Amino acid sequence: MKPGRLAWWLVIWVVGLFYLIPMLSMTRFAFQRIPVIKLSFNNVFSKWTIEPLLTTFSDSGFRSSAMLSIWLAIATAVLTLLLLVPTMTIAHLRSPRMRRVIEISAVLPFVVPAIALVVGFAGAFRDTIPQLIRSPFGMVPLYVITALPFTHRTLENGLASLDLRTLIDASRSLGASWIRTVLFVIVPNMRASIATASFLALTVVLGEFTIASLLLKNTLPLYLAYAQGQNPQGSFAVGLVLVVLSAGFVTAANRFGKRVVS
Amino acid sequence: MAGSFKSRARHFIYLPYLIFLSVFLVWPGIYVFRAAFEKNSAERHPMVEAVTGQYRASFIYSLELSAVSAAIGLFIGSLVAIAIVRLENVRVLRSLVVGYSSVAANMGGIPLAFAFLSAFGMQGLATRLLREINIDLIGWGFRITDFWGIVLVYLYFQIPLMTLILVPAIDGLRRTWHEVAQSLGATANQYWRFVALPILTPALLGGFLLLIANAFAAYATAFALSSGGSRLVPVQIRFFLQGETITGKTNLGYAMAAWMVLLTLVLVIGFQTLVRRSERWRQ
Amino acid sequence: MSGNLSFNDVTKKFGTTIALDSFSVHVNEGELVTLLGPSGCGKSTALRVAAGFEAPDIGDVRLGTNSVLGLPANKRGLGIVFQNYSLFPHLTVLENLEFGMRVRRVSKLRRSARVAELLDLVRLVGLAERFPHQLSGGQQQRVALARALAVEPQALLLDEPLSALDATVRLEVREEIRRIQRDSGIATLFVTHDQEEAMAISDQVCVMNSGKVEQVGAPKTIYRFPSTPFVARFVGRVNDLEVEILKPGVARLVGHAQEFTVPATSGIRGVARVLLRPEDVRIASQDDTGTLKGIVKTLHFGGATTAAEISVLGTDHVVRMSDSTRAINCEVGDNIEFVFDTERCLVTAATH
Structure with missing residues (x-):
């Protein structure tokens, strides 16, 4: 092997270890009942248990926050699609200028960090629509905004890869109504990018901490942060589940995303 | 008449989206600034106080953390991107690294903090393993909750993010550019200096900006690492503005948030100008 | 330099x-x-x-x-x-x-x-x-x-x-x-x-x-x-005809009685192939001997030149001919007589 290649392999191995070690450590901590100090070659494989996970799963606090996070994630994905798909499709068809406006507005959340967004939100609605701050579902719009740069990009790529005009003309000339055209022609052709955008929205909501923390809503990440003290093993185990889950979502999004491009 | 009505009616289609953004993004943004500039009883203007004394230190700490983690992330992430292109003949390597990078780049928040606590904390597995080979992190004063500790944690998403940004850009370098450069007499160094680097510059600059902003806004990880007490700006803001509690210094919290927006804005505009200039050949 | x-x-x-x-x-x-x-x-x-x-x-x-x-x-x-x-x-x-x-x-x-x-x-x-x-x-x-x-x-x-x-x-x-x-x-x-x-x-x-x-x-x-x-x-178009070599320099289309001369090649006997440019096929004049009969299947008008596909009577062979438009004055379906100018054709074993 040439020395140059060896150096590049070294880079891969070092970074690979850096990626791997924290995850392995978390797994070990969560599922092995041996403190690090007492760990040795003789007991590496003993006292492994999934009990911490099971105990946490049966905890009512966990259940309610997990359910809340799941519902928030679903609501965010749905609201994102309802808001973006029709608007972006029509902008694509009719107005390049509007398309540009949407494109620029979609990266705005990038300039307003989540912490600034949520304190502004709380201040703005505390006196006008306090229900929005009291109900956990008031956070859904903020999640939609936080995920917007990613979801918009995905849908934009999906739309750009379609020859929308021709599809619609073909469908309309065959006598389909507008509603039929949207439901049976446009949406199926955008399935991949819609799926990708949804997965991205789910990932963002399941991991998001700032917004819920400022509004004191008991989502899963908040539960983890506070359960860390009394039930470290359990909360680390759930943290790991969350990692695996969002890894799954991201990978699924990538898979679909590739289909968008090809 | 009918035509003009129709063309106007078209624009109503965009209204839900535009109203949504105005209500949930623009209005909160404006509110932050309005509250930040509202004079209260304190002698100093909140916008001034937010960047004085301990709060100034807070901003500097946050920015340093972002810049350092972004710079290291840029460097190592680029190395990884080049490595997988150089080792192209190993097919699985690319999909493996890119696949995991997209997972890791999205990681953050509480679970990441847990992972690093269990690896590099006082009782961490990596800490223990390193001690076995006589690298005593704790003895050397390394703490996962300190500046360099947080940098290390941030690298977990900064490195893969940079890799993801750079891989497509490196793929965009055509083999024939290298070959033509060679045939015209350029050495490997000259090729990198005069061809590859200038073509990659927009991606590198854009990536660096994304990494800085990414770290600047990050909050959850540092929060969980330090059990709530930290010098990061977002954590300070939370202290003043959490929930519906009134601390009497709410304006200061808003002022810090306003500064965060302003700083991010300056970063974005600054980098955008640089990127524009570095890719004037594209327009 | x-x-x-x-x-x-x-x-x-x-x-x-x-x-x-x-x-x-x-x-x-x-x-x-x-x-x-x-x-x-x-x-x-x-x-x-x-x-x-x-x-x-x-x-x-x-x-x-x-x-x-x-x-x-x-x-x-x-x-x-x-x-x-x-x-x-x-x-x-x-x-x-x-x-x-x-x-x-x-x-x-x-x-x-x-x-x-x-x-x-x-x-x-x-x-x-x-x-x-x-x-x-x-x-x-x-x-x-x-x-x-x-x-x-x-x-x-x-x-x-x-x-x-x-x-x-x-x-x-x-x-x-x-x-x-x-x-x-x-x-x-x-x-x-x-x-x-x-x-x-x-x-x-x-x-x-x-x-x-x-x-x-x-x-x-x-x-x-x-x-x-x-x-x-690979270069240009060619008629790729299946022939029998009767003796060096004499060949006939498989399934057809008419003999014609080809460049003598040693070592190739029996079934072989003849590669012949379309422009080396032409409509027979009265002094030609060794003519073949065929029906014009298609005509491709190309301005100054015209190409024709002729199916050889009594066989499955199709021969492509290309000549000046003036020389090819026939219609699809016509019966014509044609000859091969074989001095530049290539004779090759059947497997090539």
């Missing part, structure tokens, strides 16, 4: 596939030699070996009298033009042209003088400040050509330089390349899979197949006197 470029018995393998198999070709000063062949025949590999991007397993590549194998690609002094996108996108036309001189630290004064000369040569004066994406495909290739010439290379290597261009632009750039090559007298190796292009531009054509040279010769020779069945089939 251009030297000549020669390949001497070059062999190059990629794993188990042989890209070049004892490949030998000489490009003399002032000459344009085309490597012609289907994709995967090794023609691009030959160019890449000459350029220094690939090292041969066996054999030698020489510029003038010196072997270049010891030299890295950036010391060989060869100009290269690729099929597509080989201009540096971040540099203007001017900067692209200057690139080779800049890395050789040529003084600014001489650089500007040379660039002006080159812009004039490829007729792009006034476009110096444009970026590549602001140019048409044809203009880009002309810049690429000028850039390759900027460092006064010893030989020019062109890898399918016209393949990405539109039909009309392709002709224009083709003429441009030929003109510049003639004026500068530089030894040029031109790689293409397009036989018409090869015929039009070359002094010598080298037809390649699976890493081997099939035939080297002037375009006309290659076309009129193909030395192997592969060349006959």
Whole structure:
């Protein structure tokens, strides 16, 4: 092997270890009942248990926050699609200028960090629509905004890869109504990018901490942060589940995303 | 008449989206600034106080953390991107690294903090393993909750993010550019200096900006690492503005948030100008 | 100062596939030699070996009298033009042209003088400040050509330089390349899979197949006197007829009684194939002997010339004929008599 290649392999191995070690450590901590100090070659494989996970799963606090996070994630994905798909499709068809406006507005959340967004939100609605701050579902719009740069990009790529005009003309000339055209022609052709955008929205909501923390809503990440003290093993185990889950979502999004491009 | 009505009616289609953004993004943004500039009883203007004394230190700490983690992330992430292109003949390597990078780049928040606590904390597995080979992190004063500790944690998403940004850009370098450069007499160094680097510059600059902003806004990880007490700006803001509690210094919290927006804005505009200039050949 | 470029018995393998198999070709000063062949025949590999991007397993590549194998690609002094996108996108036309001189630290004064000369040569004066994406495909290739010439290379290597261009632009750039090559007298190796292009531009054509040279010769020779069945089939159109060789020099179509003469070949007996150009088939006149009868199946009117497909009566054979429109005055469905002019046809064993 040439020395140059060896150096590049070294880079891969070092970074690979850096990626791997924290995850392995978390797994070990969560599922092995041996403190690090007492760990040795003789007991590496003993006292492994999934009990911490099971105990946490049966905890009512966990259940309610997990359910809340799941519902928030679903609501965010749905609201994102309802808001973006029709608007972006029509902008694509009719107005390049509007398309540009949407494109620029979609990266705005990038300039307003989540912490600034949520304190502004709380201040703005505390006196006008306090229900929005009291109900956990008031956070859904903020999640939609936080995920917007990613979801918009995905849908934009999906739309750009379609020859929308021709599809619609073909469908309309065959006598389909507008509603039929949207439901049976446009949406199926955008399935991949819609799926990708949804997965991205789910990932963002399941991991998001700032917004819920400022509004004191008991989502899963908040539960983890506070359960860390009394039930470290359990909360680390759930943290790991969350990692695996969002890894799954991201990978699924990538898979679909590739289909968008090809 | 009918035509003009129709063309106007078209624009109503965009209204839900535009109203949504105005209500949930623009209005909160404006509110932050309005509250930040509202004079209260304190002698100093909140916008001034937010960047004085301990709060100034807070901003500097946050920015340093972002810049350092972004710079290291840029460097190592680029190395990884080049490595997988150089080792192209190993097919699985690319999909493996890119696949995991997209997972890791999205990681953050509480679970990441847990992972690093269990690896590099006082009782961490990596800490223990390193001690076995006589690298005593704790003895050397390394703490996962300190500046360099947080940098290390941030690298977990900064490195893969940079890799993801750079891989497509490196793929965009055509083999024939290298070959033509060679045939015209350029050495490997000259090729990198005069061809590859200038073509990659927009991606590198854009990536660096994304990494800085990414770290600047990050909050959850540092929060969980330090059990709530930290010098990061977002954590300070939370202290003043959490929930519906009134601390009497709410304006200061808003002022810090306003500064965060302003700083991010300056970063974005600054980098955008640089990127524009570095890719004037594209327009 | 251009030297000549020669390949001497070059062999190059990629794993188990042989890209070049004892490949030998000489490009003399002032000459344009085309490597012609289907994709995967090794023609691009030959160019890449000459350029220094690939090292041969066996054999030698020489510029003038010196072997270049010891030299890295950036010391060989060869100009290269690729099929597509080989201009540096971040540099203007001017900067692209200057690139080779800049890395050789040529003084600014001489650089500007040379660039002006080159812009004039490829007729792009006034476009110096444009970026590549602001140019048409044809203009880009002309810049690429000028850039390759900027460092006064010893030989020019062109890898399918016209393949990405539109039909009309392709002709224009083709003429441009030929003109510049003639004026500068530089030894040029031109790689293409397009036989018409090869015929039009070359002094010598080298037809390649699976890493081997099939035939080297002037375009006309290659076309009129193909030395192997592969060349006959690859260059131009050909009637590929199944025949029986009755004795050396006498053949007849399988299933047909009429005998006709073919060039005598030793060793081929029984069933064989005759490769015959369409223009070597013509409508019989009254003094012809050995005529065949057939029905005109199709007519393709091509202006000055017309092509016809004739199905030979009593057999499955279909013969393609091409002649001046004046000579072919028949209609589809007509019964006609025709003859083969077989002195230039190629007789080959049935399996080839």
